[in-house]
Amino acid sequence: MQAAEQKFKQWMRILIVLFLIVTAYLVMSDRLTPLTTQSKVQGFVVQISPEVSGRIVEVSHTNNQLVKKGELLFKIDDEKYQLAVRKAEIALAQAREQEASLVADIEASRSNVITTQVTADNANREYHRIKRLAKSGAVSVSGLDTVLTKRDQSSANLMAAKQKVHALEVKLGKGDGQSSAVLSAKNTLKQAQLDLENTQVIAQNEGIITNMQLHVGVFANANQPLLTFIPTDSLWISADYREKATSKMNKGMKAEVAYDAMPGEVFPLTVESRDYGVASAQQKANGQLSSVEVSNRWVRDAQRVRVNLISSESLSPRLFVGSRATVIIYTSGNNIIDYIGHSLIVMISYLHYIY
Numbered sequence: 001m002q003a004a005e006q007k008f009k010q011w012m013r014i015l016i017v018l019f020l021i022v023t024a025y026l027v028m029s030d031r032l033t034p035l036t037t038q039s040k041v042q043g044f045v046v047q048i049s050p051e052v053s054g055r056i057v058e059v060s061h062t063n064n065q066l067v068k069k070g071e072l073l074f075k076i077d078d079e080k081y082q083l084a085v086r087k088a089e090i091a092l093a094q095a096r097e098q099e100a101s102l103v104a105d106i107e108a109s110r111s112n113v114i115t116t117q118v119t120a121d122n123a124n125r126e127y128h129r130i131k132r133l134a135k136s137g138a139v140s141v142s143g144l145d146t147v148l149t150k151r152d153q154s155s156a157n158l159m160a161a162k163q164k165v166h167a168l169e170v171k172l173g174k175g176d177g178q179s180s181a182v183l184s185a186k187n188t189l190k191q192a193q194l195d196l197e198n199t200q201v202i203a204q205n206e207g208i209i210t211n212m213q214l215h216v217g218v219f220a221n222a223n224q225p226l227l228t229f230i231p232t233d234s235l236w237i238s239a240d241y242r243e244k245a246t247s248k249m250n251k252g253m254k255a256e257v258a259y260d261a262m263p264g265e266v267f268p269l270t271v272e273s274r275d276y277g278v279a280s281a282q283q284k285a286n287g288q289l290s291s292v293e294v295s296n297r298w299v300r301d302a303q304r305v306r307v308n309l310i311s312s313e314s315l316s317p318r319l320f321v322g323s324r325a326t327v328i329i330y331t332s333g334n335n336i337i338d339y340i341g342h343s344l345i346v347m348i349s350y351l352h353y354i355y
Contacts, residue, residue, distance in 0.1 A: 032332035033341030034245035047225035088189035263352035
């Protein structure tokens, strides 16, 4: 009887010691090996919209199919856009013809300036000659007035000729192909070519098309989403931690993850960043008084903050945006504590076979 009581006391001591060890680890682990089950796979969800309107004539992929960068997603009927390019090319040719005609007009106007300059010089000399004769009384005052009028008219004609040349030069621009008409036609052609090019919607990254409800014959409106595209190289893990657990977290720290979709497996991660705010603290200027939260609880709920982690390798195709996971981050630098944390995440990964 005494031996049984002694054995019971021994087991109680062992259990108390184990309880104290587990309690101490749980208290320290939130700072040394913080673990959270509130984690999931994140990724950029891109809505693909055409930049031009038209009827869909080709859909190159099926729903949830992997797409390589540069592959065609779908094509819009390009007939009217080809016509627009041809029309713009004709308009550009006409603008170039107008520019050539403008060059000829400038040359003719410059020749006219030379002729007008000679006429003005002759009229000026004639005026000064008649003026000298008028002083001696050899020419009447009316004769002098007539010559003066001719000189002023010649000067006005010269100025008008020079202004015409200047106006034509401004219209021509700085050189060949720089007239306003040609530049405008070039821009119109470039826009038409861009619209024609945009009738083919190309994948800008490797990724997955999902929730696709697109078929040949559907009319597509410009800037209206038609496909959901998830780039496969944009996936990362977000983990929501209690704020006290993030006090020792820094970029580059090692971490591990166990995905619900992949029980029995643990994968390495690296801490990339921590969000600098949460939605509950976001304020809006609405002209009203501040709203104060009232709680009668002795212990309030801990605030959680999001930590973002990345993998050095591409995530498994078995995962998807929204896949749930459990994440542990090693902040202590202590091999023993890290080993305990690793054992815990491995155990959790096997528990995913059950739940």
